């Protein structure tokens with residue numbers, strides 16, 4: 001069986017998508033993720049959704065090329081707006097900014113359902129996404145770091161349980177579970193943040209701007225990288 005050319009970043013969804021579920025992949029682009037999950041039998045079917053016609057046409061062509069028209073439907077949808085009729089159980093949102101992912105989850109009320117599972121991979125602003133999850137009652141069930149082409153990606157699996165939470169600035173930035181696991185990628189990620197934050201802190205100090213956020217993060221990072 002030929003599988004689509006799926007990246008390590010997309011493969012990070014694999015441990016988190018539940019066996020036999022119906023999947024919604026939001027911002028599917030080429031549809032490689034739902035194709036991979038259907039071809040390997042992990043999910044029973046999927047809706048591959050995108051807000052733009054162009055990527056959706058590519059997704060449709062790929063789905064036909066793999067002969068999976070009976071298992072994967074395409075849907076033109078802004079986030080989850082047109083997804084409810086498909087009744088997905090697991091929902092993947094990969095390769096978008098953390099702010100956009102948060103706004104997609106916030107835009108429809110039915111995301112606040114404990115039976116649903118969301119697997120999320122923010123390209124930027126993971127701290128904004130985690131802050132949203134904390135405030136809106138979503139619990140992080142697990143998270144991992146993946147390195148590809150020199151970049152470190154974060155993947156989170158979350159569900160709604162209605163409990164609000166608070167996390168430290170560093171836990172928002174890199175994830176509490178990642179901090180607890182302390183694998184080599186965490187140390188690499190922290191070292192990168194330490195360098196960038198020190199530069200921002202110095203620039204802010206030179207401009208007379210408050211750098212309390214950067215200072216708090218640097219203090220937390222220093223404790224771990226000692």
Ligand SMILES: C[S@@+](CC[C@H](N)C(=O)[O-])C[C@H]1O[C@@H](n2cnc3c(N)ncnc32)[C@H](O)[C@@H]1O
Nearest residue numbers: 026027028029050051052055077078079094095
């Ligand atoms: C960088 S691609 C990521 C593709 C794939 N998910 C991945 O991670 O490789 C982002 C895709 O999200 C789509 N997109 C952006 N905003 C969206 C929204 N509000 N709703 C649905 N799709 C969106 C874009 O059209 C694009 O195809």
